[in-house]
Amino acid sequence: MKRFSLEGRMTLVVAGSAIVGALVFAGITVWPFPQAVAWLRAGPTVKGKAPTPVALEHFDTGTAIVICLLVLLPLAAWMAHMLVEPMRRILRALESAVASYRDGDYSMSIGTEREDELGDLIRMHNQLGTILREQRQNLAQRELLLDTVVQNTPVALILTDAMGKVTYANIAARHLFNEGRTLAGLDFDEVVASMPETLRAAAATEEDALFTVELEGSEETFHLSQRGFRLQGRPHRLRLYRRMTRELSRQEVHTWKRVIRVISHELNNSLAPISSLSHSGAELARRGDLERLPGVFASIGDRARHLHGFISGYASFAKLPTPQCRIVPWKPFLDGLALHATFRLDGALPDQPGWFDPTQVEQVLINLIKNAHEAGGEASEVTVAVRAMGRESLILVEDRGPGMSDTVLAQALLPFYSTKRSGTGLGLALAREISEAHGGRISLANREGGGLRVSMLLPSGPP
Numbered sequence: 001m002k003r004f005s006l007e008g009r010m011t012l013v014v015a016g017s018a019i020v021g022a023l024v025f026a027g028i029t030v031w032p033f034p035q036a037v038a039w040l041r042a043g044p045t046v047k048g049k050a051p052t053p054v055a056l057e058h059f060d061t062g063t064a065i066v067i068c069l070l071v072l073l074p075l076a077a078w079m080a081h082m083l084v085e086p087m088r089r090i091l092r093a094l095e096s097a098v099a100s101y102r103d104g105d106y107s108m109s110i111g112t113e114r115e116d117e118l119g120d121l122i123r124m125h126n127q128l129g130t131i132l133r134e135q136r137q138n139l140a141q142r143e144l145l146l147d148t149v150v151q152n153t154p155v156a157l158i159l160t161d162a163m164g165k166v167t168y169a170n171i172a173a174r175h176l177f178n179e180g181r182t183l184a185g186l187d188f189d190e191v192v193a194s195m196p197e198t199l200r201a202a203a204a205t206e207e208d209a210l211f212t213v214e215l216e217g218s219e220e221t222f223h224l225s226q227r228g229f230r231l232q233g234r235p236h237r238l239r240l241y242r243r244m245t246r247e248l249s250r251q252e253v254h255t256w257k258r259v260i261r262v263i264s265h266e267l268n269n270s271l272a273p274i275s276s277l278s279h280s281g282a283e284l285a286r287r288g289d290l291e292r293l294p295g296v297f298a299s300i301g302d303r304a305r306h307l308h309g310f311i312s313g314y315a316s317f318a319k320l321p322t323p324q325c326r327i328v329p330w331k332p333f334l335d336g337l338a339l340h341a342t343f344r345l346d347g348a349l350p351d352q353p354g355w356f357d358p359t360q361v362e363q364v365l366i367n368l369i370k371n372a373h374e375a376g377g378e379a380s381e382v383t384v385a386v387r388a389m390g391r392e393s394l395i396l397v398e399d400r401g402p403g404m405s406d407t408v409l410a411q412a413l414l415p416f417y418s419t420k421r422s423g424t425g426l427g428l429a430l431a432r433e434i435s436e437a438h439g440g441r442i443s444l445a446n447r448e449g450g451g452l453r454v455s456m457l458l459p460s461g462p463p
Contacts, residue, residue: 009116013083017076024071029064090118097125106132156241160188162234176241203239210244221245270307274300323357323437325462330354330386337362341369343384346398350388355461356438361395364431368397368454371427375401377451388460392440395456403446412444431456 093110100108106129112122150157156173160166169183177183177191192203195213202209202224209224226239281296330349337343340362354361365384372382377400385396404412413432428444431454435442440458447453 009083013079017079020075021068021072024068025064028067028071086114087118090114090122094122094125097129101129101132106136154243158183158188158239158241160237160239162236164188166191167236173241219245267307270303274303277303323360323434325356325438326358328354328356328358333358333362334384334386337365337384341366342373342379343369343382343397344380346383346385346396347387349386350393352388352393352460354386354393354458356458357434360434361438361458364434364456365395365397367427367431368456372397372399372401372452372454375399375452377401381451389457391460393458393460395458397454397456398447398451400447400449400451403450403452404444409444409446413442 090110090112097108097110100106109126109129110122112119114122151170153170154172155170156176157168157170158166158173158177159168164187166183166186166188169177171180174180174183177195178186183191188203192200195203198211199213199222202211202222206226206228208226210221211224212219212221214220221244223242223244224239225242226237228235228237230236277296277300281293281300284290284292284296330353333354334345334349336358369382369384373379381398381400383396383398385398387394387396413428428442432442435456435458438458440456442454442456445453445455
């Protein structure tokens with residue numbers, strides 16, 4: 001509860017001023033100012049003689065007001081100074097505090113004993129300063145923690161400004177680019193000028209890259225990730241160089257283990273029946289039951305053909321030839337595709353021809369259309385569409401099957417991943433390999449209302 005509010009103080013000042021003004025006016029017009037003027041006019045008193053009587057001076061209203069103003073104005077100025085000066089000091093202190101906050105100094109606080117609105121404002125200001133100091137201290141601690149983590153991470157981190165000058169580099173970056181010495185203030189292009197060609201080529205682009213360089217007598221594979229952003233309103237670029245040699249080695253070993261498991265599983269599934277059938281055939285021949293031998297040999301042939309197809313699929317994936325791209329008109333190409341796969345053409349074909357290896361892309365589309373039919377939807381809902389997308393061609397294969405779960409979508413394009421019991425996991429991986437060999441890409445997405453959409457984007461002309 002405030003003892004004196006600003007409004008209460010102003011009320012007291014105004015009321016006191018009114019009373020003082022009334023008293024001054026009464027003193028000038030009634031008493032004692034008229035009596036003092038009359039006494040002065042009567043002159044000094046002579047001993048033994050009575051003073052000369054003088055009539056009292058009565059002032060008109062205008063003269064009285066002028067005299068009151070002459071008396072009250074200095075008094076009002078003094079009282080105003082006494083009232084405003086404390087507030088002026090507080091406002092100057094607040095102005096200095098705000099200027100300190102603007103400069104990042106939150107240590108200033110204002111001492112006051114006021115119990116009014118200005119006192120509340122000062123206390124809130126002091127609380128704000130305390131909060132800002134605590135927040136800055138916590139921020140400094142977090143920045144120290146972040147800097148410690150960034151400095152000791154094995155990923156080489158370099159931050160450059162709009163002029164290409166290095167503004168920040170961690171320990172890994174200093175060892176990678178400057179033998180452990182500081183990089184701050186150096187021109188990044190000059191720093192990488194002495195580095196291997198593959199690293200310079202990756203740094204010259206504005207895209208992520210995977211490259212291999214020879215460092216200290218051994219090959220190291222790096223993944224470069226770079227992004228542009230604005231820091232304190234100014235453009236900067238962040239580059240992250242991650243050593244991938246060990247990770248790639250682990251992935252390579254993991255992939256080979258998966259290949260060996262898949263091949264072992266498939267070989268066992270074929271060799272075990274072949275061994276059993278061979279034993280049965282030998283037993284039938286020993287007993288002279290020759291009528292059943294053709295069936296045994298036919299089963300052995302089926303399993304051998306299955307095993308041959310399985311091995312051929314792996315060989316075709318491992319030995320994919322370089323695409324022989326050429327101009328391919330869409331209508332003849334799709335007419336030829338219709339001889340090998342059943343689909344419905346969706347929409348008109350673009351006038352712009354394609355630019356790809358027709359044999360390889362036909363193989364991809366046959367596999368995609370086959371998968372669409374095996375998805376379980378209506379055969380008439382399997383569609384193929386071709387769209388012109390600027391300098392690229394988009395091929396869409398869609399169905400109305402159940403689609404894929406998020407987990408399957410994330411791994412469907414990986415080699416040897418399959419949800420089918422008899423699948424090799426090479427169909428979509430081969431489609432991805434062929435698309436990327438053409439300089440394109442392939443993606444999978446579920447359709448609204450059910451079904452799967454496979455999008456293959458290919459360049460529509462030579463690079």
